[in-house]
Amino acid sequence: MDIEKQKSEMTDTIAKFIKYFGKILPDDIQKKLKELAEQEESPMAKLTYDTMFKNQELARDLDRPSCQDTGVIQFFAKVGTKFPLIDHLEEIFTNAVLKATKEAPLRHNSVQTFDEYNTGTNVGYRTPSINYEIIPNSDEINLDIYMAGGGCTLPGKAMVLMPGEGYEGATKFILDQMTSYGLNACPPLLVGVGIATSVETAAVLSKKALMRPLGSHNPNPKAAMMEEELEKSINAIGLGPQGFSGANSVMGVHIENAARHPSTIGIAVNTGCWSHRRGNIIFHPDLSYEITSHKEVVL
Ligand code: SF4
Incomplete structure (x- = not known):
């Protein structure tokens, strides 16, 4: 050729x-949305998930985004x-x-x-x-x-922390962003976190984290533990589907990291929406x- x-x-x-x-949403997202829907008790949260599933059916049947x-x-x-x-x-x-x-x-x-x-x-x-x-x-x-x-890009943020702020500072940065802007991104969210030296190195990693399949974990056990803890903490905000409140806020939290300069902690967050x-x-x-x-x- x-x-x-x-x-x-x-x-x-x-x-x-x-x-x-x-x-058509990726297989992992479809599976996770079904799992999260089953965990909801409130009529509003259930109805919202049903509407999302109906949306998926119609997109397929009518051949529309x-x-x-x-x-x-x-x-x-x-x-x-x-x-x-x-x-x-x-x-x-x-x-x-x-x-x-x-x-x-x-x-x-x-x-x-x-x-x-x-x-x-x-x-x-x-x-x-x-x-x-x-x-x-x-x-x-x-x-x-x-x-x-646009909505799921909106909560994106990057900054460089003083090294003394440590992983506690990084956690606060992410939770502040989720409590203020998470709602705008059509939850349940996929939260991507980048930890590196500078804003741009952390930001690129935070977006790459959104490309990882759901259910995957950072290979470093400490980073994987932070993924789990962040998932629990962001779920505790109770955003629920589309922010109408509910049992969960996220589909997952993925961290990607790189070695950093000893004097800085570059941290960034990016979000994907339910329609990831x-x-x-x-x-x-x-x-x-x-x-x-x-x-x-x-x-
Ligand atoms: S579902 Fe995602 S892409 Fe669509 S409006 Fe909500 S945040 Fe934006």
Whole structure:
């Protein structure tokens, strides 16, 4: 296959996948929402979960996005240095967003900063955002694609703490953010936390934490314990589904960490909403692919 045909094939596959997961939530999120719904006692919380499940049914039946806010599309790519289309990825991702926006259709969510106009295509200066990790000696690409909605982006915050503030300070930072802005993000939330040196290193990790499948834990036992404690604490706020109060506030808390400068603790938080639309797709060098986030998908 010549290079143009390969580019077009990969673009089409990604566009179809974006259209698909804009309607159908990933398997882990669907499973968790059902589990959380069963734990609710209050009629309002039960009704809210029922409405979410009805929403999912209608999105599938009517072939429409499951939330009107289809977000800004973000790509997190683990790229093998030997993946054949490595030189063309930005063009492929951008064209896939253009195509999915027209065909799904997706809401237009890209406003050019300073010039303040909506491009009407979901593509703009440095958008879609792309984060690359290079994987040596691999010929595959492992791609997490995410629709970052406005409401669930709103609680995002990063700062640098004095080292003496320790993990207690980090916990306070996260809980302050959840008690003030968690409500805006259509709970139950997936809470991503990044702990590193500076605001940008922590912030990127906090968003990557939202790409991890539910039920996964940080490999460091102390960090995994903090995930568990934070989950209990944020649940104790009792936000419930859509903030109408209830037994739980979160689907999970994921922490990603990096070694830090001894004089700083960079901390960041990012949230995903109940409609956490992300998809994982792995392309092989011949462009055959596996989708790990949605088992029943046929593109
Ligand atoms: S927070 Fe999520 S569910 Fe709520 S409006 Fe935004 S994208 Fe939709």
